Amino acid sequence: QVQLQESGPGLVKPSETLSxxxxxxxxxxxxxxxxxxxxxPPGKGLEYIGSIYHSGNTYYNPSLKSRVTISVxxxxxxFSLKLTSVTAADTAVYxxxxxxxxxxxxxxxxxxxxxx
Amino acid sequence: xxxxxxxASVSGSPGQSIAISCSGxxxxxxxxxxxSWFQQHPGKAPKLxxxxxxxxxxxxxxxxxxxxxxxxxxxxxxxxxxEDEADYYCCLYSGSSTYVFxxxxxxxxx
Numbered sequence: 001q002v003q004l005q006e007s008g009p010g011l012v013k014p015s016e017t018l019s020x021x022x023x024x025x026x027x028x029x030x031x032x033x034x035x036x037x038x039x040x041p042p043g044k045g046l047e048y049i050g051s052i053y054h055s056g057n058t059y060y061n062p063s064l065k066s067r068v069t070i071s072v073x074x075x076x077x078x079f080s081l082k083l084t085s086v087t088a089a090d091t092a093v094y095x096x097x098x099x100x101x102x103x104x105x106x107x108x109x110x111x112x113x114x115x116x
Numbered sequence: 117x118x119x120x121x122x123x124a125s126v127s128g129s130p131g132q133s134i135a136i137s138c139s140g141x142x143x144x145x146x147x148x149x150x151x152s153w154f155q156q157h158p159g160k161a162p163k164l165x166x167x168x169x170x171x172x173x174x175x176x177x178x179x180x181x182x183x184x185x186x187x188x189x190x191x192x193x194x195x196x197x198x199e200d201e202a203d204y205y206c207c208l209y210s211g212s213s214t215y216v217f218x219x220x221x222x223x224x225x226x
Binding site for chain 1: 163
């Protein structure tokens with residue numbers, strides 16, 4: 001059974017870069033699937049951020065594309081999210097996920113607050 | 117990418133059936149896309165309950181069913197139970213790892 005675990009700072013200052021890592025266990029990140037990030041502001045709906053294949057192919061939500069980088073480290077079975085120039089609007093629970101054709105398996109999520 | 121439209125809330129009494137619709141401009145009739153549905157209880161991660169419009173993952177109750185009609189998708193919950201009280205999201209996959217979520221529906225069991 002695949003498990004995904006997010007890690008990273010829970011507090012980021014405005015204008016700085018949000019960085020999160022997702023550790024994958026119970027499944028090799030190189031076997032198949034896309035690996036991605038989804039976020040949910042407090043009390044609001046879900047927003048797809050983007051995803052990456054183990055080969056390095058990426059897809060980013062056009063609304064965030066200019067600020068997002070997703071990378072993968074196959075040697076560690078983990079992938080990462082960087083979101084630059086954050087504002088309070090980026091405060092959210094960030095979920096890492098395994099994705100294929102609409103089948104999404106989720107991590108437990110981690111709250112990131114943007115505040116000075 | 118505009119979020120898919122869902123009713124903000126739907127309610128029903130225990131034992132009743134309810135339906136949640138999912139539609140929007142992201143859905144082009146005749147184009148390739150798949151719809152999934154997720155259940156989210158407060159403070160928890162979403163859980164996949166329907167994929168590819170009508171398929172249920174192993175372990176998901178058969179009280180949940182999905183359907184497609186024209187350019188819209190629907191989730192039906194039959195035999196409504198107290199544990200079904202949660203938020204429900206549809207999600208459209210249109211290829212090349214492109215996903216768009218619905219606006220979400222809060223289901224209340226009266």
